[in-house]
Structures are given as C-alpha cells and as structure tokens.
Amino acid sequence: MVRPGEHDILLTSMHNLNSRQESAVQRANYMWMWFSKLGSPKWFYELSGKWLPWLVVAMSLLLVVGITWALLFVPPDYQQGNTIRIMYIHVPFASISLAFFPLMAVAGTITLVWRMKLADMVAKTAAPLGAWFTALALASGSIWGSDIWGTWWIWDGRLTSMLLQFFLLVGVISLRSALEDAEAAAKACAVLSIVGCINVFVIKYSVDWWNTLHQPSSGFSLSDQAPNPPEVWIPLVIMIFAIYLFFAVSLILSIRNEILVRERRSQWVEELVQGT
Amino acid sequence: MSETRTSTGQAFRATLKRDLLIAYKRKNDVVNPFMFFLIVATLFPIGITPEPERLGEIAAGVLWIAALLASLLAMDSLYRADYEDGSLEQLLLSSHPLYFMVLAKNIAHWLVSGLPVVLVSPLIAYMLNLPPESYLILFVTLLLGTPILSLLGSIGVALTVGLGSRGLILAVITLPMSVPILIAGTLTVQQTLNGASLLGYLAIMGAMLLAAISLAPLASAAALRISVN
Amino acid sequence: MFDSIQFSSIGEFFSMGGYAFNVWTVYTLFVLFFAINLYFPLIRKKQILSEQKRRLIVNREMQTLKNDDGENS
C-alpha cells in the first residue's frame, strides 16, 4: 500500500480545478488543505526542533536563578518561616494547572472544527501532563499548609477544586485510552474537554461558595497572600516563567514523540529514521 | 402513501412516547435505580450512626449522594439499546434537530428514573430524621437538581456508548461534573434551615437547570454523532 | 551579594528553621518530577526511532525477498 503524501492530494485537486469549473466547495477544500499544511505535523516537528534548544537554555537559566534565589535569598516569612520557600514551587504549578482545561478545550475546538491533526496531539499529550502538574500542585499545597493547618489535608476551597480538576483530567485520560479508534477518541476527548472546561469554572465558583459558607474564617488560605515586597515576588515571577517554560518543553517533547508515532508511515519520518 | 412530513414537535413527542413505552415494558430498568436509591440511603444509618441527631445533620447530603449515584446507575440504559439495535442511527438521520431528539430521550429517562427518586425522597428524609421544615425544600431541590444530573450524565453516556464495558469510566467522567449540583442542592437545604431566604438559592438551581437544558443536549448530540461514526 | 543569604551555615540551610521536612520534600518532588518529565520523553523517542528502524529493515527485507521471487519465477 502506498500512502499518498499531502503533495499527491494537492496535485489531484489541482488537476480537478483545471478540468472542471472551480466550485465554492472545491475552493473550500483547497483552503482547508492549505490550512492543514500550515499546522502540519512535519512543519511543527521542524520548527520545534529549532526552538527546543533555546527554550531549554532559557528554562535552565531561569530555574537556576529562581531556585537559588528562593532557597537562599528570600527572607523567611514572619508567620510561616521558611515554609514560604514552598510557595516558589507551589504557586507556579497551581497557576499552570489552571491553564490545562482551557488549553485542551481550545485544542478540542480546533480538532472538531478544522480537524487539525496537531491540535489533537496537543490535547492528547496535555492531559497526562496536566494530571501530573495538578497532582504536584496538590501535594505541594498540602505540604505547605500542613504546618499552619496542623494536618496534611483540609477541605480548603482551592485544594478541593484542584482535586476535582484532577479527577476530571483522569476522566479525559481514561476516555482516551478506552476508545480504540484514534479519530473517535480525538473527537470524544475534544467534546469532553470543552464540557470539562466549562465545568472546571463552575466547580471553582461553587466550591468557593461552599467553602465560605462552611468555614467563614479559615484563617490561612493558600489563595490570599498579603502584599509582598519585591524580594519576595520577583523570584516568584522568575519561577513562574521557568516552570511555564518547563511545561512548554515537556509538552513539545511529548508532541514530537506523538508525531513520530502517528506519522511513521510518511516519507519524511522514514527518512528521519534512516538518518539516525 | 401519506405525504406530510412531521414537524419537529411531532417527532419529539413520538420519541418521548416511544421511550416511555420501552420503560413501561422493561420495568427492571425503572425499578432497579429506585431500589438502589433506597438501599444506599439505608446503608448510611447502618454505616455511620443510628443516632437521630447526627442522622438529621447528614440527611440532606445522604439523600443527595444517593440520588446522584442512582442517577448514575440509571444512565447506562439511556442510549445502549438504541446503539446496539441501530435505532440511534435512525435518530441521527431524522431531518429534525438532534438537540430536540436528545432532549426528548433525556426527559423520558428522567421521568422514569429521576422522578420516582424525587417522589420517595420525603419518606427517606423522614426515616433519616431530617428536620420537618426541610422536607419541602429538599423535595424542590431534588426536583430541580436531578434533571441536571440526567442531562450531564447523558453527555458521559453518549461519549462512552460505543465501549464494551464502561461502568467505571462513566463514573469517573460524570461524578466530578455533578459536584456543583451536589453543592447547590445540599447548601440550599442547610442554609434555609439556618434561616437564609430560599428564593435566592432556588434561583441559582433554576439557572443551573436552564443552562443544562440549553447546553447539555448539544454536547450529547455531538457526542452521539462521534460515537456512531 | 552573599550578605543577603539568609542562612549562616550549611547545617542551618538544611534544617530550614525546623521546616526541613516540608521544604525539602517539596523540592525533592519537584526535582524528581522535572527529571522524569524530561527523561521519559527522551527515552521514548529513542524507543520509537529504534522500533521504526527495525520495521523499515524488516520491510525492506520482505521487499527484496518478494522481488527475488518475482525474478526466479
């Protein structure tokens, strides 16, 4: 079986354009092909290959600066003492965790509307990564709060909605692995991600509401930090950027693997394999 | 040969009637979730405490969680038979908007699986020693809340209808989504008991129901198209 | 610059003012997570490439076998 590349399809369609009057539908088809070429796996693989080293360098620099600053130079908090240093891990992870469902919902919409292969690869690799990020945000959050709370877990609003988001992500992952047909799995997960994204926001607000009614004054909450001096928040900003870059790098690495698997029968991947 | 096409309203009624008829003929599908609700509600006093005071405190939550689980259990029968015998394809190929067909199926399903649970809830509430002034509120919140559970569950079932065994994955997908309704339902009961005004809470639940009616069948319809594909 | 380091000795640094367990657990988790998330994709890539290479070689052998058969008959 010979698998025609994009090129062949383009040629066929060009031929049709010449031989027949160009209809609006064919024009739409042609546009679609151009669009899918722009977001084609090959294009992404090559571009990300060029960008990856720079991203890794930037990430490493920011991480070294950020962690050194956080561990050595940040003054201990007058209330929390040295546990404040946990914030520099927890807050970046928690803030990125909130981005996963919107990211997957956008990717899912693109998958459903334009059927772009790359979007589904992003959605597929983002889900497990999101579960890991959320899990780490949960763990670091409970360790950070344990001293003040006197226990490893309380039903704090933030923690609870984070836990529920973790469950939703696990749902997306298990739906993906349960459906055998890759295309059906892509679309089903796209729908679930869009529904889940709406739900994450509803959950967040309802859990906050529930939490404030049950614990009118919980004292310490992970969400409300007093206004901090620059020597406290500048390293935090550095760490947020560093961990965002880390997220980008590990997402790109996984997407590149996914591309190699899904496009294994295409000419360019075979050539790439030969070259190694 | 008749020449008149049916209106969407007629097709909607036909689907609703058909699903109610199927439920009438398959009484097990109706009775089982209902019995499940009763049994789960019975397990709580046995597992936690028979002491009336403490039971009264948790009664609203127990009833809501039991209703949630019963709704989840009942969901399984929503599209499965239609998927297996090909009726779902006929539904997708009708010239009427799938939104209304899905809505008809969801309504029929709620009438036979959700409504009985709502109707029996005051009795269970009594047995769990819920303060009597909360009966009506609990009843109304369940009446507004269980349709939302059905509509949300429908999305999960539509996504997984093509899978061979899907009991657990359905739970993993739908239960976290039901949390806001659980919160709204139980808070309404508790807060009105503490003297808050009922109207605001019911407005929130009503808004949730309206949002679910207008959005959830769209997602279910999209999911069904994917599953049948 | 070194004046603003908050710890006067290595021991003090490791004890984190009594919060050694909390702080170091979180940082260890982070480092593990970081390493795993970069290491596994790289390992996986190697795996994929070697699998692909094997598949290509097998395919080519099959092809030449077929061609030989064609020439012989």
Added chain:
Amino acid sequence: MASSVASTNNDPNSVPTIPALLDARDLFCERDDRILFQALNFSVTEGQVLQVKGSNGSGKTTLLRILCGLNDAYRGTIRWYGRAIESQAEEFYAALLYMGHRVGVNKVLSPLENLRWTCSLQQQVDTDELMVALAEVGLRGFEESQCYTLSAGQQQRVSLARLLISNAKLWILDEPFTTLDSLGVKQLEALLRGHADEGGAVIVTTHHQLKVADLRELTLG
C-alpha cells in the same frame, strides 16, 4: 487500490439537464492507515439503482455511511441535486431512508410500535397504513408481539415495511438481503424496481444478482 468507476459523467463538456440526485466527486477515505478508496466518482439519478460491490472490508458499509452523513472521515464532495448537503441538510434527510446492518428494531417493542416511531421521525402515519405495510411484508399476526420473540429475518422485515410507507426519494440499503428467505428476496427486489420506476433512486450493497431495469454497478477495492 484503483476503483472501477461505473456510472460516472466524466466528460466536462456534457452539461446534464437535471443535476443528479446524488453526486459524489473525488471521494477519499482512509481507515487505520489503509486507503479504502480514493478519487471515487459516481452519481445516481432518478430511476436508477446503484449496486455497490466489493469484497469484505473493501469499504462498502463505510461508503454508505459517508453518503448519509453518519461518517465524516472522508475528503471530497457529495452533492444533493447539485448542491452541497450541508447547505440543505433538512431537505436531504427528509428525502433519505437508510437501512444499516443493525436494522433499528427495538427488542421490547412490537413491530407496530417500532414502525410507528421510525416512520414518524420523517412523516405522519396512521395505524391502518402501518398495519397494511406489516401485513404486506408477511408479519400479519405478529404486529403486537414483542420483537425479541421474532426471528432475525422477521425483524429485518419490520424495517422493510418502512420501505412501503416511506416517501423518501433516496434509499440507502446496506446488505438488505442477508437474512431474508427467497420470498422476501423477491419481494424486496420488486420494491426496489417499483421505487426506481416511481422516480426514486436506490444505493444498495449486496452480493445478490439484482434484476432491475436501470442497474448501475460500482465496485470497490
């Protein structure tokens, strides 16, 4: 790989007076890294029966499902009376009758109830009409019994009764002959002929040798 093309109108200069009922251009479908068909062109006009042939797994069912919009994993254009289906979905689906492998008969309902529901998704029907149709497909006396008591062939007949009632212009039938006995086969053939004579069109997959006036063939694989 190459698909033999039967009833096509490839000459760009011949302008058809009436656009074909259903016209498929340049269909391409790939499943599990295997190309089922590509550059597939065909059309069906009023009064034609198009028989889709091909070995097992050649994509017959997939093609039919693509044509009626149940499957969207394809590239190419499908037009209904010369216009894209998406722009006139309601008209298209009102004129379409699809019978798949799974016949769409609920096991606990009776043939009458099943037929009433499937038909009333499209058109208004009354009970007398349904009873006549069921009697005609040989289900007299079974109208009220639950379908799980019927044989596979009888269940197939329940869905055949739809053909008698429906006023759909285009029938898409996937292996409708499989579970029928010889009498049923004859009856279905007559139905197909009658539909074509009345100006309808049929797309059907079967290994059966059809005896129809304007029969076109399309072989996949």
